[in-house]
Amino acid sequence: MPQSGSLEFIASCYLDLHMGVPFCLSPSEPSRPEAPQRLALAWTLGLRHQSGSWPPSSNPVAPECAIANSHVGADGWQKCLGQGLGSTVAEVCSKPAASAMKKPFGLRSKMGKWCCHCFSCCRGSGKSNVGTWADYDDCAFEEPRYQVRREDLDKLHRAAWWGKVPRADLIVMLRSIDVNQTDKEKRTALHLASANGNSEIVKLLLYRRCELHAFDSKKRTALIKAVQCQEDECVLTLLEHGTDPDLPDVYGNTALHYAVYNEDKLLAKALLLYGADIEAKNKCGLTPLSLAVYGQKEKMMKFLIKKKANVNAIDKFGRTVLILAVCCGSASMVGLLLDQDIDVFCQDKSGKTARDYAVSSQHNIICQLLSDYKEKQMSKKFSENSNPGKEAEE
Structure with missing residues (x-):
């Protein structure tokens, strides 16, 4: 059991109060994450900075100063702990009572991404439209x-x-x-x-x-x-x-x-915290990362890459995440993917590579990015072959 007054104890109290679960942190309960995970989830719920950002360190445990910087505040947490199990988030939050916090993640935008024709930016007659998107079913969204x-x-x-x-x-x-x-x-x-x-x-x-x-x-x-x-x-x-x-x-x-x-990073974090499969594929073979690229959701793409999503994932048409980014015509996403350990030579089921799609769509900037990447890879391989002894020593 965490010591009273510790950040871990406060986080546990917040979860127990807010979620209506037994007031304990027992490792024997299989349905409950370990204490550091619960602490991370508590940060998601209430200990977030005003900007709504997750702690930048790889350790999910938030720093002690997080309480002072959160919208709840240290005094609010003490009040929460002092009032017992009957407390509510509204009682400890410094926000006005008139704006009752129905959503614990109140700092991020709500919805606004749904439309009748999803990913319309890839459907027009512009350079992005290379005959790819008709293969994917958007009606789920x-x-x-x-x-x-x-x-x-x-x-x-x-x-x-x-x-x-x-x-x-x-x-x-x-x-x-x-x-x-x-x-x-x-x-x-x-x-x-x-x-x-x-x-x-x-x-x-x-x-x-x-x-x-x-x-x-x-x-x-x-x-x-x-x-x-x-x-x-x-x-x-x-x-x-x-x-x-x-x-x-x-x-x-x-x-x-x-x-x-x-584009809900906070819920995505919570799902991953509870063991969601980051490589799960839908019927089109799209992983969450593939879907993020397909929808040109660059922030989610960066988030999933940081969470170690497979950048070489292939959908049911044999298209890699890189090919999808090229088909979207997004040089920034292509650049981000090229910074990873990615296969640029992979062909889809029609025999096309990412470069083939870039050339056919006249994406000159993307073509240049791919050419530069290939040159760097070839130069790296040549250097490795020229110095096999040095590589073995390392």
């Missing part, structure tokens, strides 16, 4: 939120979606109703509550031991819906209770794919 009609829902599902039922009434209701019953779209109450951000109802449903891994009509779990809709508190509650982050939907996308598509 078209409608993140559920379309709900009141008349289609029963009493429990209405309560889960709108969340306006008094807690006492909901507890009585849950005693007499099957919490896993589904509507016409195969959605459970947990799906609806998670998708609409009703975290207190999510906790009650989990307390009643509802099915964590039930699938809706598109084979999506409640976790996937919460990530899609960026309902942060619901995501963290589901992860804390042992939801598998790697279950794919009908399109093969995992929760991490949707976090990447939303």
